[in-house]
Amino acid sequence: MNNDRVLSASQRSGRLQVDAASKRFGHVTALSEVSLSVAAGEFVTILGPSGSGKTTLLKVIAGFETADFGRVLIDHADITELDPAQRNIGMVFQNYALFPHMSVARNVAYPLTMRGMPKADIATRVNQALDMVELGNLAERLPKQLSGGQQQRVALARATVFQPRLLLLDEPFGALDRKLREQMQIEVRRLQRRLGLTTLFITHDQEEALVMSDRIAVMDKGRVLQVGPPNEIYEAPANPFVADFIGESNMFAGMVEANGGNLVRVRLEQGPAIEVAGRADLSARPGQKVLVMVRPERFVDLAVDPNSARANRIDGRVTESAYIGVSDKYRVVTPEGIDVLIRLPSGPSHRRYSAGEPIAAGFHAADARLIAVQ
Amino acid sequence: MKWQGRQRGAGTGRILLRVACGLIFAFLMLPLLVLFPISFSSGSYLRFPPPGFSLKWYERYFNDSTWIDATYQSLQVGAATTVLALLIGIPLAFGLVRGRFRGRALIENGISAPIIVPHIVLSIAIYGLFSRLGLIGEWYGIAVAHTVLALPFVVIVLLSGLRDFDTSLELAARGLGAGPIDAARTVTLPILAPSVYSAAFLAFITSFDELVVAMFISGANMTLPKKMFDSIMSEIEPTVAAVSAMQIVLISALLLLGTWLRRPITAPLLR
Amino acid sequence: MTLTATTPAVANRSWLRPGPFALTLPALLLLTLLFMLPLLRLFSLSFEGGDFGWYEKALTGGLYTAILYRTFEIAGIVTFFSLIIGYPVAFLLATTTPIWRAIGFAFVMLPLWTSVLVRTYAWMVLLGRNGILNRVLIDSGMLDTPLSLLNSRLAVILGMIHVMLPFMILPIYSALMRIDPDLPKAARGLGASATRILTTIYLPLTLRGIIAGVTLVFVVSLGFYITPALLGGGKVMMFAMVIEQQVREFLAWNFAGALSVILLALTLMMFWLLNQGVARHLRD
Secondary structure, three states, X not given: OOOOXXXXXXXXXXXXXXXXXXXXXXOEEEEEEEEEEEOOXXXXXXXXXXXXXXXXXXXXXXXXXXXXEEEEEEOOEEOOOOOHHHOOEEEEOOOOOOOOOOXXXXXXXXXXXXXXXXXXXXXXXXXXXXXXXXXXXXXXXXXXXOOHHXXXXXXXXXXXOOOOOEEEEEOOOOOOOHHHHHXXXXXXXXXXXXXXXXXXXEEOOHHHHHHHOOEEEEEEOOEEEEEEOHHHHHHOOOOHHHHXXXXXXXXXXXXXXXXXXXXXXXXXXXXXXXXXXXXXXXXXXXXOEEEEEEOHHHOEEOOOOOOOOOOEEEEEEEEEEEEOOOEEEEEEEOOOOOEEEEEEEOOOOOOOOOOOOEEEEEEOXXXXXXXXXX | OOHHHHHHHHHHHHHHHHHHHHHHHHHHHHHHXXXXXXXXXOOOOOOOOOOOEOOHHHHHHHHOHXXXXXXXXXXXXXXXXXXXXXXXHHHXXXXXXXXXXXXXXXXXXXXXXXXXXXXXXXXXXXXXXXXXHXXXXXXXXXXXXXXXXXXXXXXHHHHHHHHHOOHHHHHHHHHOOOOHHHHHHHHHXXXXXXXXXXHHHHHHHHXXXXXXXXXXXXXXXXXHHHHHHHHHHHOOOOHHHHHHHHHHHHHHHHHHHHXXXXXXXXXXXOO | OOOOOOOOOOOOOOOOOOHHHHHHHHHHHHHXXXXXXXXXXXXXXOOOOOOOHHHHHHHOOOHHHHHHHHHHHHHHHHHHHHHHHHHHHHHHHHHXXXXXXXXXXXXXXXXXXXXXXXXXXXXXXXXXOOOHHHHHHHHOOOOOOOOOOOOOHHHHHHHHHHHHHHHHHHXXXXXXXXXXXXXXXXXXXXXXXXXXXXXXXXXXXXXXXXXXXXXXHHHHHHOOOHHHHHHHOOOOOOHHHHHHHHHHOOOOHHHHHHHHHHHHHHHHHHHHHHHHHHHHHHHO
């Protein structure tokens, strides 16, 4: 009867749409005209620092808060005012919120009990759900007898056993150690794909967001700043905040000197000029103030590779160096006083620099991204 | 560094502490233990050591209708106080913890007022009011007065229990499809039960043991403490010792029951 | 990509929830009728005649003020010794193994749950001329005639300490339990001796608990009736006994009212003083 592998989008998972949701708590604006849409079966991550409003957004979607303005729709049905109990949305809380006085099995059975399902059916479904998260043998244990990772999986089982249209996860991996977290990331994604569940995932960990998502929505101070697939968010951040929040970046302030369409020359504050790739969606007029973002890993050590056609070159002195295993990180200061963060691959075929040494590095114009200054 | 010395110093300090506390515990328990041999004494005076073994003081208690009536009165009043204190206290605690309204902090601080006001002052104040209203001697009057005294304790215990309560559990229950009543029934109340039991226990004890208010307003229908007080003042025979001994046994049994059932009656107090 | 909002924004939905306040109403009603009202009535009785006559009577002539002073004295002594005795007990309970802690707690809780009357009576038995203490002292040959321990200040103080001790121990215990267990270890590692750890780590961090215990014990001791009445035998008058006497024996409601107001005012003042003391100290 219930084959989890058969996906029928209209039956199972819903299309989520948030229209211009706004919410204030007293003087604090938690959400400011937030709009978002998630396609059926899609995994979207809401990424942002604490206080960005992402948890509030989640609560508004789940129904634990009501937006002051705006709407929430699932499959085009307006659920904005609907009681959380009737929204058919599965949610995994940050602290799992497992009922401490109930066994694992009763916890997972809870939503089915509330829906008045016959006992025999409940038992079957619960077993299925527990098997899917590989906890079948722990059904009679109490939550406090389980490890963090196991509690997590119970929370997942409980949130999905009643075949919700939408799954919400509120920073679920915060309490887990790194290895376990990476494991859970894979497991959750696998489960989600198998069930074809539309999923909204909240986190402040940008690496997690990049790894897990179909699309990422970056939030700050109650606004959605950018939505897009991970590589777009990473390579083409729309504004300084996004650029800075995702990964590390160098942000150089300067003024447009000349715009040749494909190449734009920017004169940095500190003096030197660099060539930056032009953007079709950004009209860089001479005299306009801009920011140029260059990711540290885009630099090339010119001592190792002097012939590479790099348009831009920096010569400076290493002030700090760090060995991170995968790469070497350097803080370089140029004679003009520009502070640059560089990452060079480490290994036998690459040179390692120590503090005080001179270094010459270059980067393509294509690796430099123009960001408008509002 | 005199590590050796410090280690040993810490050791003797610890031993001294233990000895001192042992003495203090003896100080705490000794008076209570003393009552038992007296209650079994065959002599009429508070003599130690008792001249012989006898159960007559216990017999005296069970055969005397005034003692039994007083006991019944105390039980009745105690039960009523407990129910009333919980009925009033539980909503109050929820309102204080979950609500956000002006004056909330004021009410929360003000709830302790009956504890701070000197017991005797409140007692005669209520006595004055009750005698005007003709409520002297009515068991429900005593119960209501006791509720005022018990309420702060009930609220303190419930507040700490509620504040420890993880509200995300309720949210989870609602999100999983439980209506507000179902969520309260299946999640909130079972988890809050220990606090409610503690609060109930406290309310009952407060009423059952209460003397000063009862002294004034229980009139002819004495409560047990009032009867005991009269007995102490008027006679030297140790029937009171028997009653006291029984009370101690009862309390010990309740405490043991509490720990055995793993309902830490005292834990919610320690905040 | 994000969907542009083609649907009109719905009207503002935020509204306050009046519910929670309503939950407090029964309690407020009870306290108004059976707490504020009786007290206000008593208060007004004390001003019968429209003047401070009863207050004058209470505060002049030295009789009642002497009793008041003695009451404060006894309350202070009881509080002091409760603290000295109670702190080590709380400390031991907080730092010992769970089993011993449970046992220790039984020793503290059982007296706490036993009624004040029973405990006071037990002291009467203990301290009487034929009581245990005297018996032991005489039988062991240390005394020839029994000490008259009852009906004395000493008896009252002993009895009150016995009653108040758990009230001092519990808040201090709570405060001790809230201390990060790594702190004393850190102090030890930094070279602090046991005494210094006590004075520089434990005492400051448990100050709130100490203040709570001291306030509670002192304030309750001021208005205490049962223990002084039984163990003092009329020779040791505490203020509560005076008030009781005025009402029961003399039916002097107005005077009793004035006395009550005085006691209440002083109690509140002490409460405020002790609490404010904390606030000021902690702010430093």
